[in-house]
Amino acid sequence: MKAWLASGNAADMDWMHRRLEERLDPERVLPGVQTVIALGIPYHRPKDEVSPVASYARGRDYHYAHRDRMRALRRLLLELDATIDTYACVDTGVAMEKVWAERAGLGWIGKNGLLITRDFGSWVTLSVMYIDRAVDAFDRPHDFLCGDCVRCLKACPTKAFPAPGVVDARRCLSYQSIENRGVVPVPLRKRFVGRVFGCDTCQDVCPWNHDEIPVGDRRFEPRPLSALSALELADLTQDQFKTLSSGMAVARAQYDGLRRNALLALGGARDQSARAVIERRCEDSSDIVADAARWARTQLHGDAAD
Ligand code: B12
Ligand code: SF4
Ligand code: SF4
Numbered sequence: 001m002k003a004w005l006a007s008g009n010a011a012d013m014d015w016m017h018r019r020l021e022e023r024l025d026p027e028r029v030l031p032g033v034q035t036v037i038a039l040g041i042p043y044h045r046p047k048d049e050v051s052p053v054a055s056y057a058r059g060r061d062y063h064y065a066h067r068d069r070m071r072a073l074r075r076l077l078l079e080l081d082a083t084i085d086t087y088a089c090v091d092t093g094v095a096m097e098k099v100w101a102e103r104a105g106l107g108w109i110g111k112n113g114l115l116i117t118r119d120f121g122s123w124v125t126l127s128v129m130y131i132d133r134a135v136d137a138f139d140r141p142h143d144f145l146c147g148d149c150v151r152c153l154k155a156c157p158t159k160a161f162p163a164p165g166v167v168d169a170r171r172c173l174s175y176q177s178i179e180n181r182g183v184v185p186v187p188l189r190k191r192f193v194g195r196v197f198g199c200d201t202c203q204d205v206c207p208w209n210h211d212e213i214p215v216g217d218r219r220f221e222p223r224p225l226s227a228l229s230a231l232e233l234a235d236l237t238q239d240q241f242k243t244l245s246s247g248m249a250v251a252r253a254q255y256d257g258l259r260r261n262a263l264l265a266l267g268g269a270r271d272q273s274a275r276a277v278i279e280r281r282c283e284d285s286s287d288i289v290a291d292a293a294r295w296a297r298t299q300l301h302g303d304a305a306d
Contacts, residue, residue, distance in 0.1 A: 001096070004166065011169040013179055015092075022094045029094055030087040032132040037073070038097070038104035040117060040124035041065050043216035044209075051226045052233065052265060054174070054198025056125055057249040059220035064247070066090035066127035073129060081133070090127035097126040108142040111164035112152035112202040116145070121209035123216065145208070152202035157191045161202075173199035177261045178253050183291050184264060190299075192264035196233055197250050223248055230269075234262035235277045256286040263289065267296025275300060 001024060010016045022028045026036065041062060045055040056062060070088040077084050089095035098115045102108055107117035107124075114122040146164075153161050160171035169175035176184050177197055184192075203209050225244040228236075236244070238255050245251040250258065263281055266274040278300065281293035 007162075007168075008170065009162075009166070009168045011175055011180070013169065013175075019094045023096060026087075026095070026130050030085060030130040030132060032085070033087075033130040034133055035131050035135040036100045036104060037129045037131065037135075038101040038106050039066065039069060039073075039127050039129070040101060040106050040115070040120070041069070041127075041217065042120040042124050042214070043220040044120060044123035044213045045220070045222075046215060047211055049222065051222060052194060052196035052228075052230050052262070053222075053226040053250060054195070054200050055123065055203075056220075057198055058222040058226035059248070060223070061247055061249045061251075062125040062220070063090050063249070065217070065219060066125065070127055070129055077131065085132045087130040088127065089129075090125075095128045095130070097128050100128045101126050102141050105138065105140060105142050108144045108146075109165055110152070110206065110208070111146050111150065111161070112206060113161070113165050113167045114203065116206070116208050118145075118208075119213070120216075121213050122203050122206060123209060123213060149207065151205040151207070155201050155205040157199075157201060158188055177257070181254075181257065181288075183288055184260070186295070189264045189292075189295060190268040192261055193268040194265065196230055196258065196261045196265055197253055225250060230262045230265040231271065231274050231277060234259055234266060234274065234281065256289050259284075259286070260288045260292040263292035263296045267292070267299035270299050270302065272300060 005017055026033045043056050043062065045058065051058055067090060074086050077086065098109050101115045107115045110116045110122065115124065115126060116122045117124055153164060158171045158173060160168050162168050173191055173195055176188055177195060225248060241255045241258065263278060266278060278293050278296045281289055282297060284290045284293060
């Protein structure tokens with residue numbers, strides 16, 4: 001983790017540098033911690049479901065599903081013993097969720113950097129709970145089942161893996177489309193074609209993510225925003241965005257971020273039907289939207305190398 005941060009792989013996600021010692025050592029978060037419980041919630045979507053939004057984010061925000069189940073678990077534990085102390089984390093807390101899920105036996109961290117389960121592939125989101133009681137003596141990581149395969153490493157459109165299992169967020173389209181609040185580096189822009197929020201390529205190609213995996217819970221079924229095209233997303237009003245993204249992880253990209261991404265996708269595809277929207281967005285009050293629109297316009301004219 002320290003080496004990953006020192007190499008700049010976290011891009012501008014400064015929050016990853018904060019509370020680092022706590023992230024690495026559960027004892028600092030929950031003194032007396034003895035057990036880590038890892039939870040995976042499957043969200044596999046059918047292959048023929050096409051959306052510019054990554055699979056995990058097409059329906060209800062997964063954070064709520066984890067939060068609800070962690071709360072229910074905490075209640076059950078307190079019924080058993082009212083003095084039990086717990087710390088639960090989904091995503092933004094200070095826990096290395098993949099590492100603990102692997103140690104708990106849920107699956108292994110694949111060369112694509114994600115936790116892969118035998119039954120649901122990597123189509124699972126994760127959360128963990130620390131508790132200050134010993135539950136059992138189990139502490140055996142899952143076997144590593146990638147073998148000689150390197151499909152994900154080869155398929156990444158931006159070469160974001162400096163080494164197997166290591167992701168350089170600066171090059172990753174997931175980071176660029178969700179976390180980056182500024183302009184997207186020019187060499188990466190064309191890679192937004194077909195992707196407006198997140199990226200699934202290093203999962204789509206994984207043989208463990210095959211078609212027979214059961215489709216995830218109904219709450220992860222696509223909401224209306226996920227059915228929109230890049231053109232429609234680029235043309236959303238702020239009110240429409242607010243209404244449509246409410247309760248979805250997509251809200252994290254914010255109104256300007258989502259429109260920026262959509263414009264890059266349209267420009268990269270040289271989508272001539274988007275000309276009017278692109279022209280209009282060139283005058284947008286948001287700098288990152290106007291910048292993306294001007295870049296997209298150069299792509300339509302076919303007069304740019306990038
Ligand atoms: C920061 C972050 C990102 C960043 C960086 C990605 C990365 N690989 O680190 C960005 C924005 C790029 C990103 C993208 C995505 N993310 Co993300 N992300 C996180 C977050 C918040 C922290 C991860 C982290 O600490 N990274 C830093 C590196 C150094 O750590 P690491 O890879 O976790 O662990 C490595 C080392 O620490 C080391 N290690 C091995 N053993 C041990 C033992 C110990 C004790 C320690 C300390 C370390 C260690 O090996 C590990 C593997 O390389 C987690 C949630 C969480 N709190 O864990 C979600 C999380 C990893 N993301 C998730 C998802 C779904 C995604 C995307 C698929 C979203 C999308 N479709 O666009 C992409 C996939 C990109 C990819 N191939 O990884 C899920 C993954 C679920 C799963 N099945 O694994 C998580 C767990 C969120 C969740 N709650 O479900 N993400
Ligand atoms: S999410 Fe996309 S850009 Fe990021 S590592 Fe995977 S394939 Fe590469
Ligand atoms: S594509 Fe191959 S190397 Fe990559 S995570 Fe899946 S099994 Fe492992």
